[in-house]
Amino acid sequence: MTLPTSPRPAAGDAASGASFDPASATIAVVTFNRSTLLTRLLDSISAMDPKPGHLVIVDNASTDDTTDVVESYRDSIGTEIVYRRLDTNTGGSGGFSEGMRIAYELGSTWIWVMDDDVEVLPDGLARMGAWAPRFKSIQGRRYDFDGSEFYWQYRISEPLGIPIPFAPSGFDASGYKEMNSGCFEGMFINREIVEQIGLPDPRFFIYWDDQTYGWLASRVTTSVIVDEFVLRRTREIKQWDMGIRHMNASSDAYRYYIMRNRAIIKRYYRALDVYNPLLFGLGTTLTFGKEIIRLLFVERKVSGTSNLFRGLRDGRKIAKDADWKPMPPLVASPQA
Known part of the structure; x- marks a missing residue:
């Protein structure tokens, strides 16, 4: 396959004198x-x-x-x-x-x-x-x-x-x-x-x-x-060709974690003070709807929705966990 050409920078940045060492x-x-x-x-x-x-x-x-x-x-x-x-x-x-x-x-x-x-x-x-x-x-x-x-x-x-x-x-x-x-x-x-x-x-x-x-x-x-x-x-991977993009097939495990892990994102949003409950809830609803579409049009089945609900249920436990904290930085900031 012939690789397309694209506008690339040089290996080094003349302004900073920086260069990339593959090692x-x-x-x-x-x-x-x-x-x-x-x-x-x-x-x-x-x-x-x-x-x-x-x-x-x-x-x-x-x-x-x-x-x-x-x-x-x-x-x-x-x-x-x-x-x-x-x-x-x-x-x-x-x-x-x-x-x-x-x-x-x-x-x-x-x-x-x-x-x-x-x-x-x-x-x-x-x-x-x-x-x-x-x-x-x-x-x-x-x-x-x-x-x-x-x-x-x-x-x-x-x-x-x-x-x-x-x-x-x-x-x-x-x-x-x-x-x-x-x-x-x-x-x-x-x-x-x-x-x-x-x-x-x-x-x-x-x-x-x-x-x-x-x-x-x-x-x-x-x-x-x-x-x-x-x-x-x-x-x-099995896909549904939507013209502009594709939608891939999934699995019951993915369906579970797709919904459960919304709670982890919510915890990060809260920790960083960007959480809007109404809009984030809308995002969760849209995610749920997308997975229903995936089931119907990519995998062509109706079973699997129980994993979505199970993920939402277990996500509520994460959202209420008083001991939950984001992953810590590896190096403390100078202000810390």
């Missing part, structure tokens, strides 16, 4: 029982030029041959592998929190997080690094399984706490757009931002975790999505 970056991958997909990702990292300084692989207690697959790449992948197999499945949220923690403790300046169902394009790190002198929270673009350009909802309505589904997809000559969200399938973030906002919150388990983390990052820095194709999805 300062760590790729952090979360995997669970998908060794075949992980193999494709590791093959793509082997072919990268340049390569990162480290590759962190967090294994969410897989029961397949993931450990053997990882070990088989140690001598050939061309970068240092740090493999952490967890005792229990902590979900994507727990895996990314652990992966980012390890990368941070390795001294990484940049942390590039991704799932196991993507491939990295050979010059992906160079493309992301070209923007590093200008921004500290960066999202690249990716191709979908069929080679089409994947549209990611990079803007959220903060009062509603939900993505804006039809935010403009085009880029102007600058080659980037400001975002106030995040996606752990390719988030590229500087350690200074991680220090300020802390690690991703493992309590989400799955869903809303990356959106919330990206939103937190956008509150302390200018976060951007750049017109650089750096990843390719390697897993086909």
Whole structure:
């Protein structure tokens, strides 16, 4: 596939004298029982030029041959592998929190997080690094399984706490757009931002975790999505083609956490004094309606609604938990 050209900055910023060192970056991958997909990702990292300084692989207690697959790449992948197999499945949220923690403790300046169902394009790190002198929270673009350009909802309505589904997809000559969200399938973030906002919150388990983390990052820095194709999805997902965008199939577990985790977002909003109960409640209602549409038009079934109600019920417990606190920063602010 021929990569499109896009307006990119030079590898260094002449004004500041800054430049990007690939060795300062760590790729952090979360995997669970998908060794075949992980193999494709590791093959793509082997072919990268340049390569990162480290590759962190967090294994969410897989029961397949993931450990053997990882070990088989140690001598050939061309970068240092740090493999952490967890005792229990902590979900994507727990895996990314652990992966980012390890990368941070390795001294990484940049942390590039991704799932196991993507491939990295050979010059992906160079493309992301070209923007590093200008921004500290960066999202690249990716191709979908069929080679089409994947549209990611990079803007959220903060009062509603939900993505804006039809935010403009085009880029102007600058080659980037400001975002106030995040996606752990390719988030590229500087350690200074991680220090300020802390690690991703493992309590989400799955869903809303990356959106919330990206939103937190956008509150302390200018976060951007750049017109650089750096990843390719390697897993086909059932979708409903809506013309402008697609709606993916889900699962009962996702339905549960989609609704339960609204309560965690609410707790962050309250802690940061941006919570409007009427508007946030509307966002929750719209989310519930969207999941009903997903059931009817993507999965073509009516069962599964009980998981939505169960998530709402358990979310109320989180909302009332007097001991709940946001994830703490890794470095205290000078004012603290």
